[in-house]
Amino acid sequence: MGRRRAPNHRPRPAPLRSNAAPTSRASLTRRGSxxxxxxxxxxxxxxxxxxxxxxxxxxxxxxxLDLQGVTRTDSAGLALLLQWIEDGRHxxxxxxxxxxxxxxxxxxxxxxxxxxxxxxx
Numbered sequence: 001m002g003r004r005r006a007p008n009h010r011p012r013p014a015p016l017r018s019n020a021a022p023t024s025r026a027s028l029t030r031r032g033s034x035x036x037x038x039x040x041x042x043x044x045x046x047x048x049x050x051x052x053x054x055x056x057x058x059x060x061x062x063x064x065l066d067l068q069g070v071t072r073t074d075s076a077g078l079a080l081l082l083q084w085i086e087d088g089r090h091x092x093x094x095x096x097x098x099x100x101x102x103x104x105x106x107x108x109x110x111x112x113x114x115x116x117x118x119x120x121x
Contacts (some may be wrong), residue, residue, distance in 0.1 A: 028053060081104075
């Protein structure tokens with residue numbers, strides 16, 4: 001009989017903990033050719049907002065997303081806005097942004113990608 005080796009068990013790392021709220025509060029609504037985003041635009045809300053936006057858009061749409069109701073944002077919020085522009089290129093809709101929060105403009109400027117965001121005057 002051969003010797004049995006003990007399995008090589010490594011201790012599991014502790015789960016990452018975030019100081020962010022477990023659920024985000026963000027809402028996205030469409031009225032005519034305008035979309036309205038309110039609440040938090042960031043790491044916690046980005047996946048849900050990406051999912052929620054898809055059924056609101058159709059090929060040929062020309063829309064303006066108003067961000068006046070956004071209360072907090074971070075770099076994930078910027079990434080989401082850029083993703084929506086890319087989605088528009090692939091799915092045939094056009095999206096412009098209005099009332100970007102100053103914090104989001106600063107993140108985009110610092111990231112050298114403000115010029116990639118189509119802004120509505």
